[in-house]
Amino acid sequence: MQYISFVMGQLARNAKHGWTAQIMTLFTVMLSVLIFSFFFLVYTNMQKAASRLCNELRLVVYLESEVPTNFRTEFQKKITNFEEVEDIVFVSREDAFARLKKQLGNDSDVLAGLDPSFLPYSVEIYPTRNLKSLARIKEFSDYLGGLPGAIKVQYGQEWIERFGYFVSLLRIIVVLTGALLILTSVFMVSHTIRLTLESRQEELEILRFLGATDSYIRGPVIIEGFLLGLLGALSGVTALSFLYQWIKIRFSGPGFMNLFELSFLPGSTIFIILSMSLLLCTSGSMISIRKYLKL
Amino acid sequence: MNNTHLAPPLIDIVKVSKVYPPNIMALNDISLTIGRGEMVFLTGASGAGKTTLLKLLCFLEYPTKGLIEQDQKDISQLSSIDLQLMRQQIGVAYQDFKLLSKHTVYQNIALAMEVRYENPTKIKKRVMELLNDLGLSDKIHIATNKLSRGEQQRVCLARACANRPALILADEPTGNLDTESTDKVMTLLNKLHKSGTTLLIATHDSTIYRDTDHRIINIENGKLQEILKVKLDF
Incomplete structure (x- = not known):
């Protein structure tokens, strides 16, 4: 004291x-x-x-052909080798067609008589919800574009990249x-x-x-x-x-x-x-x- | 000087020399023993070595050669904390006062007790008592740089006496004082001596030791040359 x-x-x-x-x-x-x-x-x-942006964000990799079921694990491994992701969803032509139909809603008639084969196979990748993923989105996209069978990679808008x-x-x-x-x-x-x-x-x-x-x-x-x-x-x-x-x-x-x-x-x-x-x-x-x- | 021959001495200086660079011999192979409760006057011309001897005794400097024991402890072997505690047991009235110029008279004197974490009430009481003894009561709240040299000297002495230390080293304690103030200072020092304090007073002022019964030691060219007067009480 x-x-x-x-x-x-x-x-x-x-x-x-x-x-x-x-x-x-x-x-x-x-x-x-x-x-x-x-x-x-x-x-x-x-x-x-x-x-919040990441919640909406997904990368879609369009493929030349469907990834066979027995190769999916290896394909997933190639993706996660670059970066951890939340989810990877393989989308078949049928699934894509069903989605498109749903999106068109009342206008789905335009698809009448069409075969799902005009749509490409794709893989949807949901990145982890953090800044790091967002910052590396362009890099990640380039990497995905280089995967075997990938035709095109699509994701959000250009401003996401800038962000x-x-x-x-x-x-x-x-x-x-x-x-x-x-x-x-x-x-x-x-x-x-x-x-x-x-x-x-x-x-x-x-x-x-x-x-x-x-x-x-x-x-x-x-x-x-x-x-x-x-x-x-x-x-x-x-x-x-x-x-x-x-x-x-x-x-x-x-x-x-x-x-x-x-x-x-x-x-x-x-x-x-x-x-x-x-x-x-x-x-x-x-x-x-x-x-x-x-x- | 009572019991000096029975109790172990408070200060024992054995063959001590102090050399300042380049080759100035301030003290030359001196030996001195001061008993507990003794009052000793150290006289000699300016530059004779009086202040050097006091500096060695309050650990401001260390001898170049020889042994100094205080309270039977070799001061060169003291640890840092022992040295600090030992310094608290010694009251020093410096020739250059070493006062805090912007601090008041009260603060300067109280500082010596504060470093020992004394009770504030006790500090206040003791400071008032000392100021009263030295005729400085009216200067209590004045900064020391506003005081005359004589007043500063008394403040310095009051600080040295504040803790009722076992040993007081006073370097020219009456050097700047008039007769009345000198009397007050000597009365205080005698009072402390009677209460058992050991005092070593370095002085030019022969009036304070002219009629004394205590030991007077003369120092000349760094040597303790003669003991002018010795009176032992058996």
Whole structure:
């Protein structure tokens, strides 16, 4: 209890003497968290949109001839060699004819007298519902086109392909911003704390002369890093929440954004972002104080 | 100086030398024993080695050669944590004060007790008592850079005495003081001595040891040359 009261006293004193540097660090951590979590929010929403698109998505491979039943397993294996899929359905000419008839509905008369043999054999492939599948759709399609007996591969629209490229790009941006912002946060926090410690070097020396233990010197600095991480991350997430509300209100109504059914980051993700920020800022302060414990 | 011949000494310096680069001999093969509860005056000209000796005793520096034992422990063998705890047992009034200039008088004195995690009420009581003894009660909330050198010196001494340490090392504790303040400082130091504290006082000021019964050791060119006055109580 006594220790906590001294640590709090030291923190108050540090805040009084170095509040400008601390505000700057807090702001940096807040911005880092905001930028990263914003991209992450966009990414997760895109992921959901992709998942919805994937529900509708299937690749149809038209074949020269029907795949014999005893070769189907091998054919399926060739497909899954490239990528895991949800389902593979072999469609016979008869099945295709029946479907076409059903699709035409009242106009199915046009098929009267026709033989199903004018329709090709095909295989319908349902990719797994994730962004990776969507991003690789073109590649997958090319691969399927190269399978023995494949005449043509058909899937969705061209924009699905573009969407796939876009989410791939977004994923790279999320990873890069994440990495860069982690480095920035650690650097800024350790730099600020180092500057604060530089300005307190005389005090630390005197504390050493008075017999201050490592924990007495280290404690407030580490807690300072912890608090900067906590407050910075909380402010960042709060700012993101306001930004999210604004986007939702601003783009509500009929339009492009309605396709996406925006949703905020789940609690578990926010918890991970807060924990990461705390961990990074605390590590930053621990790195900075090491030198001063050798006095 | 009571019981110095019975109890193990608090400080035992054996054939200690201190050489600063390139080849400046600050202390040359000195030996000295200071008993528990003893008050010793260390005199000598500027640059004679008084401050160096005090620095060795408060672990600010280490001897180039020889052995220093405090409380029967070889200081060169102390672990980091032992060194920190040992420093808490020593009060040092530095010649250059080593005060936190932007901190108040209260904060500076309290710091010595805070590093020992003393109770805040106890700290407040002790700081008030010391300020009263040294005539600084009205300066309690003033930053030390706003004080005169004499006042800073008294704050430094108050900080050294705050924990009622087993050993007080005072480097020129009356160097910047007028007669009245010198009396106050010496009254405080005598009070601590009577309560059992061991004191080693490095000074130029002959007025504070002129009529003393305590040991006076002169240091010259890094050597303990003569013991001017020895009076043992048997």
